[in-house]
Amino acid sequence: MIVAEAVGRALAACGAGTVFGVVGSGNFHVTNALVAAGARFVAARHEGGAATMADAYARMSGRPGIVTVHQGPGLTNALTGITEAAKSRTPMVVLAGEATEAQSNFHIDQAALATAVGAVPMRVTSADEAVAQAVRAYRVAAGERRTVLLNLPLDVQSAPYTGAVEVPAASQASSAVAEAGELAAALEAAERPVFIAGRGARHARRELEALAERTGALLATSAVARGLFRGSPWDLDVSGGFATPLAAELIRGADLVVGWGCALNMWTTRHGSLVSPGTRVAKVDLEPAALKTHVPADVGVVGDVAQVAAALAGVVPAKAGYRTPELAGRIQAEGRWRAVPYEDDGDGGRIDPRTLTIGLDDLLPAERIVSIDSGNFMGYPSMFMDVPDENGFCFTQAFQSVGLGLATAVGAALARPDRLPVAALGDGGFLMGVAELETVVRLGLPMVIVVYDDEAYGAEAHHFGPHDHPLGTVTFPPADLAAIARGHGLAAVTVTRREDLADVSTWLSGPRDRPLLIHAKVTRDRGSWWLEEAFKGH
Ligand SMILES: Cc1ncc(C[n+]2csc(CCOP(=O)(O)OP(=O)(O)O)c2C)c(N)n1
Numbered sequence: 001m002i003v004a005e006a007v008g009r010a011l012a013a014c015g016a017g018t019v020f021g022v023v024g025s026g027n028f029h030v031t032n033a034l035v036a037a038g039a040r041f042v043a044a045r046h047e048g049g050a051a052t053m054a055d056a057y058a059r060m061s062g063r064p065g066i067v068t069v070h071q072g073p074g075l076t077n078a079l080t081g082i083t084e085a086a087k088s089r090t091p092m093v094v095l096a097g098e099a100t101e102a103q104s105n106f107h108i109d110q111a112a113l114a115t116a117v118g119a120v121p122m123r124v125t126s127a128d129e130a131v132a133q134a135v136r137a138y139r140v141a142a143g144e145r146r147t148v149l150l151n152l153p154l155d156v157q158s159a160p161y162t163g164a165v166e167v168p169a170a171s172q173a174s175s176a177v178a179e180a181g182e183l184a185a186a187l188e189a190a191e192r193p194v195f196i197a198g199r200g201a202r203h204a205r206r207e208l209e210a211l212a213e214r215t216g217a218l219l220a221t222s223a224v225a226r227g228l229f230r231g232s233p234w235d236l237d238v239s240g241g242f243a244t245p246l247a248a249e250l251i252r253g254a255d256l257v258v259g260w261g262c263a264l265n266m267w268t269t270r271h272g273s274l275v276s277p278g279t280r281v282a283k284v285d286l287e288p289a290a291l292k293t294h295v296p297a298d299v300g301v302v303g304d305v306a307q308v309a310a311a312l313a314g315v316v317p318a319k320a321g322y323r324t325p326e327l328a329g330r331i332q333a334e335g336r337w338r339a340v341p342y343e344d345d346g347d348g349g350r351i352d353p354r355t356l357t358i359g360l361d362d363l364l365p366a367e368r369i370v371s372i373d374s375g376n377f378m379g380y381p382s383m384f385m386d387v388p389d390e391n392g393f394c395f396t397q398a399f400q401s402v403g404l405g406l407a408t409a410v411g412a413a414l415a416r417p418d419r420l421p422v423a424a425l426g427d428g429g430f431l432m433g434v435a436e437l438e439t440v441v442r443l444g445l446p447m448v449i450v451v452y453d454d455e456a457y458g459a460e461a462h463h464f465g466p467h468d469h470p471l472g473t474v475t476f477p478p479a480d481l482a483a484i485a486r487g488h489g490l491a492a493v494t495v496t497r498r499e500d501l502a503d504v505s506t507w508l509s510g511p512r513d514r515p516l517l518i519h520a521k522v523t524r525d526r527g528s529w530w531l532e533e534a535f536k537g538h
């Protein structure tokens, strides 16, 4: 055995089960060792795709994401996806070959690269320490929710490994019960509490619902945690730019907003405007630093959301709080975007993206997992397409990169094979990530890919258009995206009117043995309203 194989075996023994990557000489042996030890290897067509697939897989499965890449360009290609994962605190291990000879074409300072994007650089330095170092990388990723780059120097990889591959049992992290007396008092005093759950609360629905029930709180989430409270009559859906008018009104009406594993950033609070003057703000977060960033907390608790919520439910007195029969009725009647009237601006040649999305929401099975790319279009699927729960929505937007949506959908699909995967993309993001179209077909994923095609980098066109700037750099001639999809072996339909969605029904009632691309030519006269809001932050 060589060191590379020992590392692969050790990681498999830690629990690495699904591995994404592009294989070259520098990660060939470690990847094969993972496969030999029982892991599933998913070949991406671009390392950027591999990193994002692993990130999405980790988010939707709750298991660490594993990526393997070649040294140098294999790693630089993966960097945008690694950055997204690092910013999102996705538990992920990136295994990269490393050319330590300065003369090598592949040589770069890989550790510095990881540090630059917020990932944790580690390295396997010798045969003696290889297994312990691999295990440590996995445990830092899983236990501390970090994205770890484990560099595998080529000379160390090929050294003989004679020891056993024994993985010591992980020590149980001791969980101190947080001091939450001040928050208990704030909840007791609140007449109209609203809970906003973020990424750090995605595991804590039960505890938060119980505490909200006791304190009379209404429930909302950040975009990343969308779906967490689905089914609750007090669910306001997303807080922030995607919030319904009713959700925005009720959050503004709160006298206490509690961010649970949620930093209350500019997106979640519309630049702070959803938190009214005089409203108390509390936050519960594992990271002390999060308590003071963005909208700062008046009351901060450092701790795990589920544990803090469970402890509080035992001590706060029961009250009706914000929950009245009248509000329950309003939430039921007005609590979803679909209930908000709008004027359809379709003209036969182009479909209104709201009409498109509502039509798809009606047609697609409820058991779905929706992944979203970045751009002007992104609010339509995030607002008008419902999801079954927090593992039905995958939002890789911490780095605000265009082009991650398709790979996100692949990773999400593999995490939840029981759900219909839906990728919602702009034309720009689709063409940027198009390398993974072949992966979707090769893996046999029954995916629905919706492309909101405005023949433009719409976000930019709507940003600069109103100021009379020339837009030639951000607009494009029509491209036959359906033909591109068919060329890859997908089924494809072009939609310019609501009636064209009948072709989607036909696909849904068929064998679904090929993925479907919906090339929707969408209206483009106006930018979306949440984008206007977002531009205030640029
Ligand atoms: C990697 C990357 N490049 C550029 C940008 C700047 N940018 C933000 S939105 C956008 C346009 C995306 O176009 P498209 O996918 O067609 O969506 P649309 O805005 O048209 O709905 C661009 C270029 C970015 N966020 N990320």
Ligand SMILES: [Mg+2]
Residues within 6 Å of the ligand: 375, 426, 427, 428, 452, 453, 454, 455, 456, 457, 458
């Ligand atoms: Mg576009």
